[in-house]
Amino acid sequence: MDRILYVSDLDGTLLNENQEVSPYTARVINRMVETGGLFSYATARSFVTASKATAGVTARLPAAVYNGAFVAEFPTGRLLRTNTFSSEEGGEILEALLSSGISPIVYSLLKGRERFSYVRGSVNPGAAEFLQTRQGDIRERPVKTPEELEEGEIFYFTCIDEEEKLRPLYETWKGRCRCIFDRDFYTRRYWLELMPRQATKAHAVLQIKEMLGCEKIIAFGDGKNDIPLFQLADEAYAVENADPALKALAKGILPSHQEDGVARWLEANWPGFR
Numbered sequence: 387m388d389r390i391l392y393v394s395d396l397d398g399t400l401l402n403e404n405q406e407v408s409p410y411t412a413r414v415i416n417r418m419v420e421t422g423g424l425f426s427y428a429t430a431r432s433f434v435t436a437s438k439a440t441a442g443v444t445a446r447l448p449a450a451v452y453n454g455a456f457v458a459e460f461p462t463g464r465l466l467r468t469n470t471f472s473s474e475e476g477g478e479i480l481e482a483l484l485s486s487g488i489s490p491i492v493y494s495l496l497k498g499r500e501r502f503s504y505v506r507g508s509v510n511p512g513a514a515e516f517l518q519t520r521q522g523d524i525r526e527r528p529v530k531t532p533e534e535l536e537e538g539e540i541f542y543f544t545c546i547d548e549e550e551k552l553r554p555l556y557e558t559w560k561g562r563c564r565c566i567f568d569r570d571f572y573t574r575r576y577w578l579e580l581m582p583r584q585a586t587k588a589h590a591v592l593q594i595k596e597m598l599g600c601e602k603i604i605a606f607g608d609g610k611n612d613i614p615l616f617q618l619a620d621e622a623y624a625v626e627n628a629d630p631a632l633k634a635l636a637k638g639i640l641p642s643h644q645e646d647g648v649a650r651w652l653e654a655n656w657p658g659f660r
Contacts, residue, residue, distance in 0.1 A: 389424070391600040392656075393450075393591050393615070394648050396429040398571045398608035399625055401439055402644055405572070411649035412442035419444050421658035426450075426594060428587040428605070428615055430566075430579070432493075432500070433458040434525065448597060450590030452493065453566065453611055455541045455581050457590050457597075467593050469541065469585040470495065471563075476540035479559065479580055483545060484532055486555055489513065490545045494538035496527075502544075503527040503535050512546035512575045543580040546570075552578040566611045588614035606640070606648045607632060623651060 394400045402408055407415075415425055428450040429436050436451055437460070446460050457467035471479070476494075483490050489508040494501055502520075506528040509517065520526060529535060545552055556567040556578055564581040595603055605612070605619035608628040616622040616635040624636035625647045633639060640647030653659060 388601045389599060390602045390604055391591070391595050391598060392418075392423065392425045392652070393428050393594075393603060393605045393619075394425070395587075395607040395609065395612050395615075396427055396431055396436060396439060398627060398643050399606055399612075400427070400643065400648050403572075405439055407440055407442055408646055408649075409442070411646050414646075414649040414653050416442075416444045418652055418656050418658065419446075421656075423652075423656055423658055424598060424600065425652075426591075428454065428591050428607075428612075430611060432525070433460075433463045434523065437461065437463075448594050450587050450594065452542050453564070453579065453581060453585060454587045454590035455493075455585040457593050465500075466597070467590065468495070468539075469582045469589075470539040471541065471582050473536075475563070475582075477536055479543060479563070480532070480536055480540075482555065482558070483543065486551065488545050488547055488551065488555070490535070490543045491517070492535045492540055493542035493544070494540045496538035499525075501525050501527040501538065503529050503537075505529055505532055505535065510547055512573070513544075515573065515575075516544075516546055541582065541585065543578075545578040545580075546575055547578075549576045552576050568610055571609070586614045587612065588618040591615055592618060606651075608643065623648075 425445045426447040426449045430453045433451050448457050451458050455469050491504045566579040603619045605615050605622045608625050621637050623638050624633045625640050626642040
């Protein structure tokens, strides 16, 4: 039997509308892992928030976080692979965002520690709403000046604002770095995320595949940021609530994230269950 790596996106795919793994999905994945299945995640979330959302699942393989900026070891959080901007690239992007009236949330490694920084009092309502969900997070680093945002090894910019402000920046930078411009699945606010060119779910999952010595990748997803992963995978399945562009690349369409589509497919198709 081929050594297969099963990889799922989290939000909108494996997680329900409460941003949780349902008890049924957790049972299926845990049983799969117990019988030798290789199951992992490729998510826009950080290691910290991915760990919280999947607390009931015993999958303990390396996972792609921050859309592939890192490959992190579960459950320790140790970073196995990192993809960061050069100091010149990070500084140029930050200057462009600030000049456009955007106050970004900047993710960086500072002395080997993962932090997210923002200028206190300058973020817009959308970003402030997001930061409210991160209260108490040990990675939080509010700063006083924009210059402080440039410190450390930057690997991710998050911008939450109006479509008309973000779209021109997306058009400018999409050819120079990895850009994702979309509406958040839960809040419906527009997000622009900028990462190093090599920071993709596909690149990170390929690294995981090589680490584990797998011959095949089967992927599950719902959003545009899953497109490179679908293009890499040997088989790819979109949930019913997925973006039409992703559905067009899928081998099959599964029930929605609210209906445990991924777990139902695994239960029917994982060879160890037969």
